[in-house]
Amino acid sequence: MDRRHFIRQGALGLAAAGLARPSDLLAQATQPIFDPIGPIVPVRALPDRIFRITVCLRPFRATGPRLDSEQVARKLVVHNYGHGGSGWSLSWGSATIAVGKAMANSPKEIAVIGAGALGLTAALTAQRAGAKVTIYAKERFPHVRSARATGSWTPDSRVAMANAVRPDFAAAWSGMTRDSYAMWQSYVGLPGDPIEWNDRYTLSDLPPDQMRAAYRATEVMGFAHYGEQVADITPRSQIFEPGTHPFATRCALRNSQMMFNVANLAHLLTADFLAAGGRIETAEFHHPSDLGRLKEKVIINCTGYGARALFRDESGVPVRGQIAWLLPQAGLNYGFVYKTVSVLGRRDGIVVQDLGIDDRFGFNEANETPDRAAADASVRTIAELFAGRAFAG
Numbered sequence: 001m002d003r004r005h006f007i008r009q010g011a012l013g014l015a016a017a018g019l020a021r022p023s024d025l026l027a028q029a030t031q032p033i034f035d036p037i038g039p040i041v042p043v044r045a046l047p048d049r050i051f052r053i054t055v056c057l058r059p060f061r062a063t064g065p066r067l068d069s070e071q072v073a074r075k076l077v078v079h080n081y082g083h084g085g086s087g088w089s090l091s092w093g094s095a096t097i098a099v100g101k102a103m104a105n106s107p108k109e110i111a112v113i114g115a116g117a118l119g120l121t122a123a124l125t126a127q128r129a130g131a132k133v134t135i136y137a138k139e140r141f142p143h144v145r146s147a148r149a150t151g152s153w154t155p156d157s158r159v160a161m162a163n164a165v166r167p168d169f170a171a172a173w174s175g176m177t178r179d180s181y182a183m184w185q186s187y188v189g190l191p192g193d194p195i196e197w198n199d200r201y202t203l204s205d206l207p208p209d210q211m212r213a214a215y216r217a218t219e220v221m222g223f224a225h226y227g228e229q230v231a232d233i234t235p236r237s238q239i240f241e242p243g244t245h246p247f248a249t250r251c252a253l254r255n256s257q258m259m260f261n262v263a264n265l266a267h268l269l270t271a272d273f274l275a276a277g278g279r280i281e282t283a284e285f286h287h288p289s290d291l292g293r294l295k296e297k298v299i300i301n302c303t304g305y306g307a308r309a310l311f312r313d314e315s316g317v318p319v320r321g322q323i324a325w326l327l328p329q330a331g332l333n334y335g336f337v338y339k340t341v342s343v344l345g346r347r348d349g350i351v352v353q354d355l356g357i358d359d360r361f362g363f364n365e366a367n368e369t370p371d372r373a374a375a376d377a378s379v380r381t382i383a384e385l386f387a388g389r390a391f392a393g
């Protein structure tokens with residue numbers, strides 16, 4: 001069986017499952033009798049239910065996020081950008097490191113450049129550390145790239161290249177991941193469910209033992225993965241054999257994952273920042289020397305992919321990803337990967353995303369123009385899965 005066939009059987013879902021590594025996943029027992037799959041609401045997978053198509057660029061750096069500091073235009077600039085496909089997931093932990101550096105000399109005021117996931121969380125963290133904070137940004141929600149993320153807990157998704165990171169990066173990553181995880185837990189159960197847990201399924205016709213090999217075949221770039229370091233905070237997965245699940249595939253692998261309802265979450269973070277006295281000003285910087293005009297002496301740089309142009313950081317590589325948004329459906333609160341397509345039922349829409357046949361998909365592509373034909377094709381793939389099947393729910 002060739003690689004393409006493996007992948008088309010749904011093996012890529014393991015990658016989309018974020019932290020869950022094949023060895024972790026496939027070691028799990030079949031499901032206990034008291035924990036069956038609940039009612040599954042079928043996706044109304046029709047291209048005419050696409051209400052928008054968004055494209056986002058993951059701000060990838062082979063060496064991982066930039067968190068060092070430097071003197072620029074007589075300011076202390078602490079960098080906090082380049083989180084690849086893990087920006088939402090790592091944000092609070094990354095903010096803890098950046099704000100720790102920014103507060104070293106206890107400044108009264110801090111400027112944060114950027115109002116995406118990293119900017120908002122850094123700004124809130126700096127406020128909580130006692131600083132008066134102003135965010136300066138070219139765009140704010142919903143126009144920032146962070147607004148166009150899938151919304152999954154994926155702290156080691158395209159975060160670095162295994163052969164390019166410093167030896168201490170894995171430990172730093174683990175610290176960031178744990179800090180973020182702890183903070184995001186405090187948002188679970190709030191009105192509007194900014195963060196919630198849900199079940200994800202990897203749907204495949206392959207038997208579980210072949211899924212591992214199929215997954216390895218999709219990893220060609222050498223991205224770093226550290227899932228085993230946080231196995232203690234990662235819910236176990238379960239395999240459902242034929243006849244024990246409602247899907248049209250042979251097997252279904254289930255794991256539970258945190259999900260960010262990004263629209264609601266961004267409103268909440270922004271409201272919290274403003275309520276604590278924060279200010280947001282629209283500003284664009286074209287050169288590092290432009291930072292000299294700010295009144296604050298300490299600046300946290302959270303410009304994401306924008307840092308490539310602003311700081312001439314050629315190590316920043318765009319990784320393109322497109323989402324077709326299907327109209328939200330009540331009760332559709334799960335996610336799955338089928339063939340190369342990932343689906344996640346969020347409050348603000350059903351996220352449909354093509355993952356490509358391996359992890360080269362979208363790498364070094366800076367084109368942010370939506371591709372309607374690709375969006376329709378992804379939705380049709382999902383339609384195949386549900387065609388002609390009766391579902392509870």
Ligand SMILES: Cc1cc2nc3c(=O)[nH]c(=O)nc-3n(C[C@H](O)[C@H](O)[C@H](O)COP(=O)(O)OP(=O)(O)OC[C@H]3O[C@@H](n4cnc5c(N)ncnc54)[C@H](O)[C@@H]3O)c2cc1C
Binds near residue numbers: 085086149304
């Ligand atoms: C398709 C896709 C799916 C993703 N899914 C997930 C996921 O499920 N989970 C996850 O954790 N991560 C995910 N990511 C990654 C995540 O979206 C990014 O890591 C994150 O959004 C980066 O946030 P940021 O705040 O650094 O950048 P941005 O959101 O791009 O914000 C940058 C801010 O800086 C400002 N700015 C930039 N340049 C300048 C300038 N010169 N002057 C002034 N202001 C400037 C911008 O206006 C903006 O306010 C996904 C990414 C993509 C593309």
